[in-house]
Amino acid sequence: MTALLLLLALLGWFGLGGVGVGGSSEMETATEPASVLCEPVSNVEPCTSAEIGEWYPVVLQGHCEIEWAYFDGRYWVPASGRPAPSGGMDIVPGVMLKPSDDEARFQPDDGSEVAFAPAPADYVPPLCA
Numbered sequence: 001m002t003a004l005l006l007l008l009a010l011l012g013w014f015g016l017g018g019v020g021v022g023g024s025s026e027m028e029t030a031t032e033p034a035s036v037l038c039e040p041v042s043n044v045e046p047c048t049s050a051e052i053g054e055w056y057p058v059v060l061q062g063h064c065e066i067e068w069a070y071f072d073g074r075y076w077v078p079a080s081g082r083p084a085p086s087g088g089m090d091i092v093p094g095v096m097l098k099p100s101d102d103e104a105r106f107q108p109d110d111g112s113e114v115a116f117a118p119a120p121a122d123y124v125p126p127l128c129a
Helices: 002-015 027-031
Strands: 057-060 069-071 076-080 093-100 103-108 112-119
Touching: 057 069, 069 093, 069 103
Parallel strands: none
Antiparallel strands: 057 093, 069 076, 076 112, 093 103, 103 112
16 A cells, blocks of 8 residues: 555656656646637737737637637728638637737638728627528
8 A cells, every 4th residue: 555655656746747757748838828719808918909010829700701800909800891711610710910000910820811900880790690
């Protein structure tokens, strides 16, 4: 019984940061920025505010293609006026940039890009069927 307790203690020490056994640690993953799905009720950056020239990891809803984004405290719509392809994904991961106060750019993980313009103040995102 004592040998079992000693073995468990040693395994715990090696696995919880003592000497370690390789691989990525929880500390490394904890420092990576998390992607955010922004909505008007979100109270985190970049949902509430975004700096010009900074890239932010986000996810956009893409069930009915990418029709809108909530970012920097307001809604944005594709600058082309048409929904952007989502590749059939419900949630589209990528990064969002605000090059200026009147434009935003989303780069999905597939390397494409969607340009956004500010939506009108009374904009309400369409429901997706």
